[in-house]
Amino acid sequence: MDYLSFDLRLSEWNPLSKTGVAEVLYSPAGEGGRCPFLLEIDIAACAQRAFRTSATAAELGRQLAEAALSRESLTLWHESYQIARERGRGLRLRLHIDSWELSRLPWELLYDARRDDFLVFDPMVSLVRYLRLHAVPPSPRQSPILRIMALVASPSDQLQLDSARELAVLKSSLQELEAGGQVEIIVYEHITHEKLQVALMEHRPDVVHFIGHGQYNQEQHMGLLLLEDEEGRSDPLEAPEAARLLRRYGVSLVVLNACETASGAWAGLAPALVRAEIPAVVAMQWPVEDRAAIRFSRTFYKALSMGQTIDECVAEGRVGASVGSPDPNDWAAPVLFLRSLSGRLWKDQVSRPRGAKTEETAPGREALREAATRAPEASLAEESLYFKTRGPLLSATDAELLVDRPELRRALRLAQQPSVTQYIAFLSARQTGKTTLLFRLMELLGDSYACALIDLSVLRAQDARACFRYVAFQLLNDFHTLLDEGSLPAERVDIQGPTDFLEFLRELAAALPVPRIIVLLDEVGALSPQASDSFFNTLRTVFTQGRGLHNALSKYLFVFSGAVDLFALTFGANSPLNICEKLYLRDLELPDVAKIVGQFNKLGVTVPPEAPQRIYQLTGGHPYLTMRLCALLERAKVKELSAEHIEQAAEQMLEEDDNIRHVIQELERRPLERRRLCSILLEGRKMPFSRNDPVLASLEMIGAIRPVQPCEVRNALYERALRQYFTQAPPERASLATPTEDLEATYARLWALRAEALDPRGNYDCGRPWEAFAAAFFSLVPAFSVVPNVRAEAEGPGVILAIAPEAQGGSYWGIYQPAILVTCMSPSQLSPEDFAAEALRRAEAHNVKLVLVMGSGMAGLEAEERARYSGSRGEACIVLLDDSEIVQLLEQRGDLDAYLRNRVLEARLRKL
Structure with missing residues (x-):
């Protein structure tokens, strides 16, 4: 299963007041504010393996959940859960725990009051501990065979574990894979310091599984493993030394089946390994009953052998440990520390057996096949319904529900043009079928072109370097069947920035024997502003360089998709979304809704002729709402789609629907x-x-x-x-x-739009960027709304402002009905007389009484000279708004409405 991330930070713990701060850093549903919490519990007692019944564990889990998830954060969690479910994904709760005391608490006991169960037993949820580092998360390794090294240490002066039995279980659970050449198991017993280094150097394993004892030195805040000395007694291996060795020899996963190995924050052994860039570490936060540890190991590796993510492997192991054990300490002990973005530590989680035939799959088909197998899995979370409300619709499983949308036909025509169009964007609100269109586009073009679909939502909160590396790896993974052996191996993709990424794209284009490479990027709005700027500006360079010396880059077609705020995401002059073909998805038409509703006939439900119209009137053709309403009617097992049943389903949606x-x-x-x-x-x-x-x-x-x-x-x-x-x-x-944070965001957006509207000399470049700035600027006045200017090309650049007399301040501006013209000119290049003549001509052409002219380059003129450019003639009034005054207004967060009234009054008192 692939996961979306929900990043929750717990910090600023005060042991005296027992207070801390929780904050949702990132989530599919947005960010949250800082929420102080009170947690009146004994941390030292809770951090140990104490006697707990299921009821007392649940109570502790409720306390932890109430502290970590405020009302606002809980809303974000439920919304994120719904988003993940709709996309057929899981939701990964990543705990960023900055306080050492808080890290000792068993957050794995978090309790979901809505489901009345522990969070870790939800098959859609993964709970991991995440340590924020300056280094980017490691990319998955390419490994032809999974090499597992089992290290056993059983010092004679420690409690003796059933290590022989656990080792036997480990070997038997992987026996079939080992026989097929997919897994190699290397065992070292009575491991010493010297044996450990020699073993790592000789075999360079993917996984190290330690069977033995661990401890935590509270005075030094140091985690350690107890190896054996030459006489078989305890010989501690401290965290920094263990991390140094494992990192040196490229270990991807460490399983510490030892007691107390998860204790501590940075100095504990497991966090120290993560800090040393080990992608994933599984450790125990307190001693575990021997039989439960064996059951965890068996199910964990079985899941790993089935190609599941590390998240899923730990979840399965946890369930295995809980079977037959009434003690919640056993299943709550495992802790997953994760730095991998996807949870997949190898390019192919487990390789195919030797001699197995591989199916030659067209580029992009693997993503379709994976989605098809994931789709029914997602539906099992509730009921298996015919009408699908989660994830994209796929022709392999949902052909009868698919609608032939005009935006798809338009995209197909553009994609088949010979390297003319390089950027297409599907834009609309969430849950309107964008991802479905991407899959359909890939399916229809996959036989002729190299196609890859990449979900950028997994890169939320990552920097640009991580974004470049992830996209490069995904492209290699999707196109490996088209590449010659040895072409662009994953190990060569050491991308540090835009230059490396462009070079990678050139080499990939040259190596792929296809006329076109189609890269479909879903959830483009998930990237942070910094990563977005760098990533999209680099993609824009593909267009400019593809028309020059590096014509191999002209093979690329990038298709973007997302519910994005274009004013926030695409104001950059170098963004490809400024020059792309924007396809805004419209809602379904009545015939489309009738086709979907008509599927009830196959379910034995009577569909009266008026039923599709009733549903269309309620949903307006919204794809998700239409499907959701049908799913509720299906679940209710109605015999006929009567008006009463449809209305009952609508009322249910109003009460509970997450959309x-x-x-x-x-x-x-x-x-x-x-x-x-x-x-x-x-x-x-x-x-x-x-x-x-x-x-x-x-x-x-x-x-x-x-x-x-x-x-x-x-x-x-x-x-x-x-x-x-x-x-x-x-x-x-x-x-x-307007709250302060929204006001700051608004003005930050205005500054950015103004910067794009200026030419290199600092004057307005009276084109589309200026129009975007003017529209955003004047929308701050409550009585104004922007109207499409159908005469812009014939009459010069302009923005038309409609006036709402009933709005705040509307009675003042109502005398200028039907509209106000905002236009752009360069006063410094015209005399006041010529300037007035041109402005009056535009006023007459648009049949308006008031023209607001935004100008620049007049900073050197005296105030009296500038005043000559404003005035009135007859009913027409011309007002020059100099850019220097606009800058001052933005800096002071001034009242635009009041400023405009004063400037208009001054102009009306002066005759042209």
Whole structure:
């Protein structure tokens, strides 16, 4: 199973007040704030193997969960869980524990009150401890055979373990794989310091499995393993020395089947190994009953032999340890420390047996096959329903539910052009079928071209270097059947930055015997701003260099997908999303919904003629909501799709559906969008839709509105939920005040857009970047909304502002109905008379009374000279807004509405 990450930081522990701070650093549903918590428990007692029943363990787990997950964080967790489930993924809870005292607590006992069970027993959840390092997480190794080294130390002065039996179980569980040449087991008993180094140097194992005792020195905060000396007595091996040896000889996984090996934060043995860049370490946080340790080992390696991720292997081992043991200490003891991004430590988790035939698979087919096998697995989390609401639809399993969407046909035409288009973007809100389109595109083009689909959501919180390395590795992994033996082996992909990545792309393009290489990148919005800038700017270079000396790069077609805020993600001049073909996904049409609803006939359910129309009226053709409504009706086992049954399913969705909750959650943290939507829905404001308006563009990507004229709430289900939300909201929810963090983000975006609107001399380059800046700038005025300017090309650059008289300040601006023109000119290149003549010509062409002219390059003029460029003639008023004044307004976070009123008043008092 592949996982999405939920990063939770626990820090700032104060042992006197018993308080700390929890913070969601990253999650599929967004970030969270700093949440102080109180945890009144005895850490020293909880960190030991104490007597615990299932009930007392559950109570401790509830206390830990309440401390770690505040109400806000718990909402993010449930939303992230839903997102992961929809994508057929698991959810990996990565604990960043900065305080040594907190690290001693058994967080593996976290209790899920909603499911009434321990979190680690949820098959969708992985719980790992994650140590933030300056080094990027290691990439998976390429290993032709899994080499496991079992090290046994049983000092005569320590409690004797049943090491012989555990070793026998380990060997028997891997006997078949060893016979097939997939696994090699090397055993060293009575291991000493010298034997350890010689064994590692000679065999360079992938996995080291230690059977023996471990200890933790509380005075020195030092973890250690107890090896044997020449006389068979204890000979401690301290954490730094163990880490140094294992790192030197390239070990990918360390299993410490020894007591107390997980204790401590940085100085403990297991964390020390992770800090030394061991991808994964499994350790025990307290002594484990011998039989439970053996059961854990058996199921853990069995899962590993089946090609499962390390997360899944530990989960299976935990379940194995719990079977037949009423003591929760046994299954809660294993702790997984993980640095690997995917949980897969080798390119092929386990190689095929010698002599096994390999199926020649077209590039990209492996991803389709993996998704097809993963799809039914995802559905087992609840019920096996015909109508699928999680993950992408695949033609192999869901052909009758697939809809032939026009955006797919358009993308196919573009992709088949001979190296003309190099960037395509599928853009829409979440759960609208973007990933399904990527799989369909790959399926339809996979026979002719080299196709690879890469999910960037696993790179959340990673830097650009990790992003380059991960994408390069995935491309090699997907295209290995097309490459000659020895071409671009994984070991050569030591990418440090953009230059290395471009060189890799050139070599790969030259090595692949295909006319086109199609790289489909899903969840592009998951990258951090820093990684996004570097990564996408590098991809833009593929376009520029592909047209020059390095024409091999012209083979590439990049297809992006995501519910992204284009104003935040693509303002960079070098972003390929500025020059790509943007395909905005529309909702399904009524015939499409009728096709889906018609599938009920195959289930023996009567479908009245009016049923598809009723469902369409509720969902508006929203792909997920349509499928979800059908799934609820299927689950209810209705005999007929009556109006009553459809309405009952709709009411159920309003109460429990995570998609609807997500829209409301997004509005909670976006006051500008919340205010605008409230004016559309409750105040009846007729607002023209334009993607140049960043607030409306954001509402479209949230999924709250449809891009029609005038814009409207997306569907009837959303409208019901939003009306209830706004009418039952506390007064501050409808407040016009903007929280500080949102205000800072807004102005940061304006600064970035302005920078892109300037030419190298610092003057406005009156083109599309300027229009984006102007639209975002004037959207700060509540009474203005941006209207598409259909005359822009004929009449010069411009942004049309519609006026809403009923909005705040609208009564003042209403006298300039029907609209205000914002245009761009260079006053320094025109006399005041010529400037006024051109501005009046544009006013007449657009039939407006007020023209706001944004100009630059006038810093050297006196105030009186600048004033000559503004004035009125008849009903028309021309106002020059100099860029230096705009900069001052942005720096001071000034009131744009008040500033504009003053400038208009000054202009009206002066005749042209």
